[in-house]
Amino acid sequence: MPYFLRLPLLLSLFALSACEPTLPVKDNTRSEQWYQQGQQRAALAAAQTDNTGPAKNLILVVGDGMGITTHTAARIFTGQQQGLLGEEYNLSFETLPHSALIKTYNSDQQTPDSAGTMTALISGSKTRAGVLAVSDKVIRSDCASQAGNELQTLFDVAEQQGKASGIVTTARITHATPAALYAHSAERNWESDDQLNDSARQSGCQDIAAQLIDYQQQQQRLEVIFGGGRRHFLPASMSDGQRRDGRNLMTAWQQQADHHVATSRQQLLQADLSQGHWLGLFAASHLPYVAERDASTPGLLDMTRAALQRLQHNDQGYVLMIEAARIDHAHHQGQGQKALQETAELDQTVAWLLKHTDRDNTLLVVTADHSHTLTLAGYPTRGNPITGVVISNDDQGRPERQPYRLDDGGYYTTMSYRNGPGAVDWQQHNRRPSVNPEATQSPDYRQQALVPLDSETHGGEDVALYASGPWAHLFGGTMEQHWVYHVLQHALNPKAQQAAP
């Protein structure tokens, strides 16, 4: 039964006093079968051999803010949408043979931000929160401290090897995660010139969108860059635009030989992606959430397919970064279901990649830059809707017919946040308000939180990394985030690494 039908059914069952089981789906797996499954998994792992060839291609997939709790919830959510109980389901990337835990702190911050974490992933060094592809000598927002402290990135390595480069994101392409790959900036928020501070302007620091165009004009490095953020490329005189310097950077891109622009899903699908350099800007700001997207806007999978079409034409291989950016934004808004929908889109995209890339010569890495404060709690019965209220088991392990009522008399959801806009307003309520089970079905529902904040915060615990392909076996144990880059570099050029002292 589809997931969306299951909760209404469950609710209607509350109204009945009949002693029927409350959950319509059963798991018929018995203990012997659990045992056999485990045996089969161990045999598969034992038969695995290490791939020590050079990685022709590298795909780095980043779920922004996709902490381990988000994985677990998204796994259950996706399984339940397919009519399963959910807990037994595996997201596509959870089937990859190698994994590690990743420590995410920035050099100056216990709980990190995306600029510092992405810099670690793609440059090989930790740095401060808020800065892009510059070392920790740079003071955030201090342009004068930037000169000479720019870091080499993964795209520099790709360039040296004649590989094509690509970026796909559901955020503005000038946002921290994608920008770290092509820009060097003391401040992640300098996305267009109107956002530079006075001293940055006086000291000659360039905004991130302008850096993208100049980087391309000088080196012609990017084959594809797809995402949102037109507003940072267009002058304020144009609708959507906010640049103060009057430059139209989309035109500047197109004026280069064999450089093209796409602004809608239709244009992307019809594009001849056998050659050329493609800038796709499909929204003024971030792309809409999955829950709010219409047919004119491409999704993560559309953009990934298009990027691969172009990149696979390069005989030397490619380096592609794919970001599911809005997992992070949904969490900041305290809207768990939206975050799970965005994670499900990432899952579909990785499933497609696994079918359409060669695992023998392509290193595929799926990770997150940092976590969030989402928790899964209570003792919901097996198969309980993950975005819904908690229904527990009775003393004999059978599902109760009513949601669990806390001592305060109200219901509560399995998913909640430690802080954020979903916090209970204690001045207005002298007790925690109960949760309306029907309200939890909406993607706009905000799960309850403890500490009130306009924006829910990142979480500081480790994130997971999954990998397959050449040298993926070098990922394991608990790793510092900047170590990831060094494995990627080794996989792209193992001979150079072996020759190093």
Ligand SMILES: [Zn+2]
């Ligand atoms: Zn964030």
